[in-house]
Amino acid sequence: MRTSTRLAGVEISNWKGEPDSLSRYWSEQPIVLVFIRHFG
Amino acid sequence: MRDRIEDIRALGAELVIVGNGAPSFAEAFREDQNLDCPLLVDPELRAYRAAGLRRGRVEVLSPRMSLNAVRALGAGYRQTSVEGDPWQLGGVFVIRPGGDLMYRYIGREAGDHPAVDDVLEALSADAEPIDEGEGNPWAQVLLGQALSRVVDPFIVSSFDRTGFRIHSLTFRPDDIEVDLSGHRCLVTGANSGIGFETALALADLGAEVVLLCRSAERGEQAAERVREQTGNTRVSVEVVDMSDLGSVRAAGERLASHPVDVLVHNAGVLPDERIETADGLELTFATHVAGPFLLTRLLQSQLEKSDDGRVVFVSSGGMYTRRLNNEDPNWTEREYDGVAAYAETKRAQVVLAKLFAEKLRGTGCGVFAMHPGWADTPAVESSLPRFHRITRNILRTPAEGADTVVWLAACPRLRGESGGFYFDREERRTHLLPLTRESDKDRRKLWKLCVEATESSSGDRLRTAG
Numbered sequence: 001m002r003t004s005t006r007l008a009g010v011e012i013s014n015w016k017g018e019p020d021s022l023s024r025y026w027s028e029q030p031i032v033l034v035f036i037r038h039f040g
Numbered sequence: 041m042r043d044r045i046e047d048i049r050a051l052g053a054e055l056v057i058v059g060n061g062a063p064s065f066a067e068a069f070r071e072d073q074n075l076d077c078p079l080l081v082d083p084e085l086r087a088y089r090a091a092g093l094r095r096g097r098v099e100v101l102s103p104r105m106s107l108n109a110v111r112a113l114g115a116g117y118r119q120t121s122v123e124g125d126p127w128q129l130g131g132v133f134v135i136r137p138g139g140d141l142m143y144r145y146i147g148r149e150a151g152d153h154p155a156v157d158d159v160l161e162a163l164s165a166d167a168e169p170i171d172e173g174e175g176n177p178w179a180q181v182l183l184g185q186a187l188s189r190v191v192d193p194f195i196v197s198s199f200d201r202t203g204f205r206i207h208s209l210t211f212r213p214d215d216i217e218v219d220l221s222g223h224r225c226l227v228t229g230a231n232s233g234i235g236f237e238t239a240l241a242l243a244d245l246g247a248e249v250v251l252l253c254r255s256a257e258r259g260e261q262a263a264e265r266v267r268e269q270t271g272n273t274r275v276s277v278e279v280v281d282m283s284d285l286g287s288v289r290a291a292g293e294r295l296a297s298h299p300v301d302v303l304v305h306n307a308g309v310l311p312d313e314r315i316e317t318a319d320g321l322e323l324t325f326a327t328h329v330a331g332p333f334l335l336t337r338l339l340q341s342q343l344e345k346s347d348d349g350r351v352v353f354v355s356s357g358g359m360y361t362r363r364l365n366n367e368d369p370n371w372t373e374r375e376y377d378g379v380a381a382y383a384e385t386k387r388a389q390v391v392l393a394k395l396f397a398e399k400l401r402g403t404g405c406g407v408f409a410m411h412p413g414w415a416d417t418p419a420v421e422s423s424l425p426r427f428h429r430i431t432r433n434i435l436r437t438p439a440e441g442a443d444t445v446v447w448l449a450a451c452p453r454l455r456g457e458s459g460g461f462y463f464d465r466e467e468r469r470t471h472l473l474p475l476t477r478e479s480d481k482d483r484r485k486l487w488k489l490c491v492e493a494t495e496s497s498s499g500d501r502l503r504t505a506g
Binding site for chain 1: 052057059060066079134135147
């Protein structure tokens with residue numbers, strides 16, 4: 001399975017705690033998706 | 041990367057950041073870093089795992105960490121408190137519309153960062169996507185086989201995420217690079233967890249997929265997610281309660297009016313207390329054994345007509361602990377134990393798969409059973425909360441749990457095979473303990489029990505079947 005398909009299926013939230021979806025960010029433009037180690 | 045955000049935007053892209061702390065930490069981080077790009081949070085590390093990112097003390101406390109820390113200090117970065125999982129490493133991906141992966145960087149140790157120019161190059165107009173179906177070199181396969189021999193004797197290191205990563209070194213990527221257009225696949229319990237990931241993967245391969253769910257609302261939400269993520273519109277929902285034989289019968293009759301190529305029995309329950317269904321059956325037995333037995337029989341003629349039909353029973357590694365129990369499948373003679381009932385019915389599924397394989401021999405339809413290892417699914421979290429709390433950092437993703445299901449449903453090399461029990465794309469033995477072995481007579485008795493249970497509206501006959 002493609003990385004994007006796996007990521008699209010993950011439940012995730014935005015910084016406000018509202019449900020969000022990774023796939024909507026690359027639906028219309030390319031994205032640089034950075035996973036940081038931790039906040040702080 | 042944040043410092044080059046304008047360069048990223050000049051190329052028509054956006055920077056999206058994912059962190060693993062709570063939203064409250066994210067808010068402070070966003071203000072502190074003055075971010076104006078999307079910032080997402082993944083405290084459960086699900087996206088991190090789906091992306092294949094590393095985690096571990098050895099990786100974080102590596103000798104190079106000190107050097108990377110000095111470099112960061114020199115560049116003006118100051119570490120405040122650690123807010124999130126301190127052992128999780130990061131990574132960078134470039135994804136373009138349509139889902140093509142243009143760049144991938146998996147962090148190997150703390151302070152590890154890709155060259156930003158490499159990332160920007162992946163955004164250029166003439167960049168080529170990464171071929172995610174690249175083959176495994178023979179050295180990688182040999183390494184995977186050697187490591188498997190080390191971890192497989194131990195359940196924890198075999199069933200967990202580490203086990204999947206080791207076993208997957210031996211996978212042939214082209215095994216499920218197939219076009220399932222024209223195939224119709226049915227998946228029970230498909231609104232979440234392994235069932236959802238199975239439906240998603242089969243739709244991604246072009247199949248028409250029917251999600252069999254108890255709840256119309258949850259089923260439709262799941263179906264919509266599958267359509268959105270795959271672009272495949274031939275995804276529908278059939279409302280059916282696998283524990284209710286009337287519901288199974290009605291759904292089966294509707295579904296049998298069209299071709300069926302793949303049937304995945306994934307729906308599962310693990311109740312704390314004994315619950316008796318309207319048919320007089322214990323709930324676990326009804327959901328895992330009687331319901332799937334009936335549905336398979338109702339769809340058998342369509343499966344036999346398929347050019348390459350497949351039936352997959354999603355069992356559990358817990359079945360290794362129990363022997364087939366035909367004497368009291370309804371738990372009327374014993375004090376109820378939900379975990380034991382679950383494991384016994386998962387054992388029964390493995391036996392049923394073999395029995396159906398015998399019945400369908402020569403028809404071109406293969407029947408298989410498998411277990412998914414330890415996967416992080418909503419069902420595990422709700423049914424086994426303590427287990428989930430202890431193991432959640434080593435659990436497989438639902439997609440990893442579904443991998444062998446999808447492989448059994450789609451891999452062309454399995455055409456003509458039938459009756460095996462699989463884990464991580466390898467056929468495995470079905471007994472680890474001598475006392476769990478059943479006789480051929482026991483297996484025939486299970487079949488008879490299922491016939492009588494599905495032909496009777498009362499569970500009483502289960503006690504007298506000989």
